[in-house]
Amino acid sequence: MTKAKLHDGSTLDVEVHGAGPTVLLPVNPRPAEGPQAEAMRKWGADPALGRSLIEGLSDAFQVVAFDYEGHVLGTPKPDTLTPANVAGDLLAVADAVGADRFAYYGYSWLALSGLQLAIRTDRLSALVMGGFPPVGGPYAEMLRVTMATHEMAVSPQSPSATPQTSQNSEEPDWSSVEVSMTEAQTRQFVTLYQALQGFDDRAAQARISCPRLCFVGSADEIEYGERWGGVHVSMAGPIANRRAELGDLGWEVSVLEGLDHTQAMQAAHVLPVMRPWLASATGVRLPR
Secondary structure, three states: OEEEEOOOEEEEEEEEEEOOOOEOOOOOOOOOHHHHHHHHOOOOOOOOHHHHHHHHHHOOEEEEEOHHHHHHHOOOOOOOHHHHHHHHHHHHHHHHHOOOOEEEEEHHHHHHHHHHHOOOOOOOOEEEEEOOOOOOOHHHHHHHHHHHHHHHHHHOOOOOOOEEOOOOOOOOOOHHHHOOOOOHHHHHHHHHHHHOOOHHHHHHOOOOOEEOEEEEEEEOEEEHHHHOOOOEEOOOHHHHOOHHHHHHHHEEEEEEEEOOOHHOOOHHHHHHHHHHHHHHHHHHOOOO
């Protein structure tokens, strides 16, 4: 176990698995257990997602796994979770394992974190963004959602509840979710999205120098109810509707038919897309 020192002085546990080109993987390498695992299954998530991704890559790559999301929830950074500091934290992880060059994969807000990393360093050998568009990202919409989440954390209306599943999809019904995070936990994401309001992701493409892949589920369209400001967050639209433009900008694009935000992050869907692409981008011959 290695530890990386982050921008606020806290430390983050880092695990290294396998050998080959380095891939930074911000996932929890330890499967969830008990009530937490059961709650994840109700969301349609895999309690062992991190381990599944590690096992799917470590036969050909040196996988550097670290639970960055779990860390910021456990050690909130309400005033300092800015794009620059997140990128600095990711570089600190690479430094902790002595990786001068490395690939990076992130999903959802950890994907946008990878984009922020890519425009701040020339050390990336490859970038994979899942579940968040590299161009036309919903930064304004996510600020509204995170601000609503923060307001509910400050003035909770009722205790935490298990989300219900909508009738037409396995995606959770967001209008049924109660906020169980603390004020500090939620405010750090307000800080992040506030800092991104002036970010021009189209102009930023010229600052990315490595091979890049983005993927999204075709049904990744999230409707937040009135409590959340009635916000529609489209992750699929900006990717599916801009495939030609993204291709011209150097992106390999994959749209996973019929999958929503939760489904498209599962290892069974991610690895068939990411594994061969990473091998090609980094010059690795995959084991047969």
